[in-house]
Amino acid sequence: MARFDSKICIVTGGARGIGEKTAEMFVEQGGKVVIGDNNEELGSAVADTIGADARFFKMDVADPASCQAAVDFTVSEFGGVDYVVNSAIAMAPGALKDLSPEDWNKVISIGLTGTFLMSQAAGRWMIDQGRKGSIVNLSSIGGITPYGMSGAYSTVKAAVIMLSKHLGIEWAAKGIRVNAIMPGHTETPLTSYLQDPEIKKGRSEVTPLQRVGQPVDIANAILFLLSDEADYITSTGLLIDGGLAASVMNHLPGRKWD
Amino acid sequence: MMLKGKTIIVTGGASGIGRATCVLAASEGANVAIADINKELAEETQGLVEAEGAKAIIIEMDTSKAADAKRMADETVKAFGTIDGIVCSAIKLKPSALEDLSEEDWDMVIDIGLKGYFLCAQAAGRVMLEQGSGSIVFISSIGGVQAYNGAGAYSVAKAGAIMLGNLVGVEWGNRGVRGNTVAPGQIPTPMTAAMFADPEIAAGRAAVVPMGRVGEANEIAEACVWLLSDRASYVNAATIKVDGGQAESKMMHTPGRNWGGKKIQYKAN
Ligand SMILES: NC(=O)c1ccc[n+]([C@@H]2O[C@H](COP(=O)([O-])OP(=O)(O)OC[C@H]3O[C@@H](n4cnc5c(N)ncnc54)[C@H](O)[C@@H]3O)[C@@H](O)[C@H]2O)c1
Ligand SMILES: NC(=O)c1ccc[n+]([C@@H]2O[C@H](COP(=O)([O-])OP(=O)(O)OC[C@H]3O[C@@H](n4cnc5c(N)ncnc54)[C@H](O)[C@@H]3O)[C@@H](O)[C@H]2O)c1
Numbered sequence: 329m330a331r332f333d334s335k336i337c338i339v340t341g342g343a344r345g346i347g348e349k350t351a352e353m354f355v356e357q358g359g360k361v362v363i364g365d366n367n368e369e370l371g372s373a374v375a376d377t378i379g380a381d382a383r384f385f386k387m388d389v390a391d392p393a394s395c396q397a398a399v400d401f402t403v404s405e406f407g408g409v410d411y412v413v414n415s416a417i418a419m420a421p422g423a424l425k426d427l428s429p430e431d432w433n434k435v436i437s438i439g440l441t442g443t444f445l446m447s448q449a450a451g452r453w454m455i456d457q458g459r460k461g462s463i464v465n466l467s468s469i470g471g472i473t474p475y476g477m478s479g480a481y482s483t484v485k486a487a488v489i490m491l492s493k494h495l496g497i498e499w500a501a502k503g504i505r506v507n508a509i510m511p512g513h514t515e516t517p518l519t520s521y522l523q524d525p526e527i528k529k530g531r532s533e534v535t536p537l538q539r540v541g542q543p544v545d546i547a548n549a550i551l552f553l554l555s556d557e558a559d560y561i562t563s564t565g566l567l568i569d570g571g572l573a574a575s576v577m578n579h580l581p582g583r584k585w586d
Numbered sequence: 587m588m589l590k591g592k593t594i595i596v597t598g599g600a601s602g603i604g605r606a607t608c609v610l611a612a613s614e615g616a617n618v619a620i621a622d623i624n625k626e627l628a629e630e631t632q633g634l635v636e637a638e639g640a641k642a643i644i645i646e647m648d649t650s651k652a653a654d655a656k657r658m659a660d661e662t663v664k665a666f667g668t669i670d671g672i673v674c675s676a677i678k679l680k681p682s683a684l685e686d687l688s689e690e691d692w693d694m695v696i697d698i699g700l701k702g703y704f705l706c707a708q709a710a711g712r713v714m715l716e717q718g719s720g721s722i723v724f725i726s727s728i729g730g731v732q733a734y735n736g737a738g739a740y741s742v743a744k745a746g747a748i749m750l751g752n753l754v755g756v757e758w759g760n761r762g763v764r765g766n767t768v769a770p771g772q773i774p775t776p777m778t779a780a781m782f783a784d785p786e787i788a789a790g791r792a793a794v795v796p797m798g799r800v801g802e803a804n805e806i807a808e809a810c811v812w813l814l815s816d817r818a819s820y821v822n823a824a825t826i827k828v829d830g831g832q833a834e835s836k837m838m839h840t841p842g843r844n845w846g847g848k849k850i851q852y853k854a855n
Contacts, residue, residue, distance in 0.1 A: 469836075469837075470837065473834050473835075473836050473837055474834055474837060475837045476837055476838060513840070526841075527841060530840075530841030531840060531841060534836075534839050534840055534841070572836065573836060574732065574733050575732075575733065575836065576728075576732040576832065576833060576835060576836045577728070577729065577732050577733060577734045577735055578735065578839075579794045579835075579836075579838075579839045580772070580790075580791060580794060581786070581787050581790030581791060581794075582781050582784060582786075582787030582790065582791065
């Protein structure tokens with residue numbers, strides 16, 4: 329029996345990057361996936377490539393009706409929902425001094441409110457059905473240490489950690505586990521600047537493991553937290569960052585103690 | 587005056603941050619017990635305290651010895667009648683790569699930097715518990731929240747100090763004794779003098795701090811005195827970072843931001 333036999337997962341932001349890799353590996357390991365994304369072109373192509381156990385559903389995570397529709401679609405296509413991975417994000421970087429309310433709201437509504445709405449829609453269904461479940465939310469290293477010039481991003485990602493813990497304690501007794509993942513520098517379309525060899529080299533060097541992460545590194549951790557192997561893990565966060573967050577002191581020049 | 591009439595012990599009070607704390611506490615009206623292994627430097631601190639018009643005694647001691655810690659408390663009570671606060675600052679560094687670190691060097695840093703904190707806090711704490719009031723402050727470090735590579739057992743001792751501060755606060759808080767920790771960033775003191783003597787290192791070390799400069803011993807003393815005082819009467823099991831923002835600066839060192847095609851040169855200063 330495969331790891332995710334008869335399990336059904338919704339992956340928001342599944343049209344590319346970490347979400348795409350997670351959807352692909354989830355199906356490889358026996359599950360069925362609905363890719364919920366607002367990018368129809370990419371999302372339907374990914375679903376086609378993965379095959380018969382994948383569907384694309386065009387949605388906007390910031391819209392509660394759309395999140396509800398994603399749950400309804402998943403139930404009608406596959407018969408239920410066991411897992412949710414909230415990976416959708418849009419960026420609006422900028423100096424806080426100059427950040428517009430629109431840019432602030434955009435990141436908050438997709439990254440934070442979207443994570444809440446999608447979790448709520450799926451969680452309500454699971455609770456109504458008395459079905460166990462697991463939800464994994466994508467936070468970031470930027471959620472535990474401020475990511476200068478990223479606009480509302482760090483604030484959203486910190487809030488996603490608390491939202492995950494909060495959902496986790498409210499739903500623990502119902503058998504629904506909720507956790508966050510904090511990736512470090514990861515090579516995806518979102519971080520296309522890593523195609524610049526100078527930036528990639530620099531970002532590799534600031535990471536103790538001396539490389540940037542790949543979507544598979546993050547997807548492996550997501551699948552673990554979804555699975556029954558993590559049956560006693562809830563309301564926590566897991567850093568997958570090659571040691572990045574612990575390495576501030578690497579930037580201190582000079583070690584001359586005597 | 588924030589510490590008028592209070593008696594404060596400062597371990598490691600002969601030098602650096604400990605000395606600055608002795609002098610500031612004195613200027614805020616405290617009697618000061620300078621607990622240090624270095625008598626000569628302690629006498630200099632004593633002179634500075636007396637120049638503030640306050641009283642100071644010297645307790646020549648090794649903070650890692652329980653008998654010395656007991657004597658520290660006894661002599662302070664004998665001189666000033668009680669103990670209202672203690673700041674544990676004594677340290678000795680033994681930097682090394684972990685793969686080369688000897689058992690002796692590990693033990694020395696843990697003995698002074700962690701066991702010594704416990705022994706001195708316990709000896710002074712017993713007096714405070716009896717009195718029903720007191721404030722205990724441990725000097726940790728940014729190295730207690732971030733792994734200080736190359737510093738041997740230092741980071742581990744400093745992380746332990748934070749937990750010890752929390753533990754004191756939790757065990758003794760309901761008996762009037764508060765426990766807290768101060769985590770300094772980079773502070774030029776005799777301990778770090780060799781590094782800051784090198785202008786390139788000094789400039790580099792200032793540049794990695796969000797505020798663009800290193801701190802001063804007096805800026806750490808300010809946090810200690812506040813925690814010792816009644817102005818911090820509900821602050822317990824807390825850690826105050828006094829580091830110019832450095833512990834949160836990792837992403838400052840991430841090269842290249844060109845979200846949306848626009849390359850952002852991120853420089854804090
Ligand atoms: N790549 C990294 O370095 C990194 C680091 C830390 C955290 N993360 C987090 O991991 C998650 C995935 O990141 P990624 O690098 O794969 O990003 P990505 O940009 O490659 O993928 C994000 C997906 O979200 C979709 N999306 C955007 N707005 C949407 C909306 N309103 N409704 C539905 N879908 C929407 C996009 O179409 C896209 O397919 C994000 O939450 C991100 O913050 C990424
Ligand atoms: N200077 C910094 O940049 C910095 C940064 C973070 C934390 N700290 C912490 O602040 C505290 C004070 O550091 P500093 O820079 O003032 O150091 P320092 O070397 O100037 O002073 C340390 C004092 O401790 C005394 N001491 C050493 N071993 C002793 C022992 N066994 N018993 C009694 N006294 C002993 C020394 O004689 C000295 O007077 C330490 O806990 C240190 O880890 C310092």
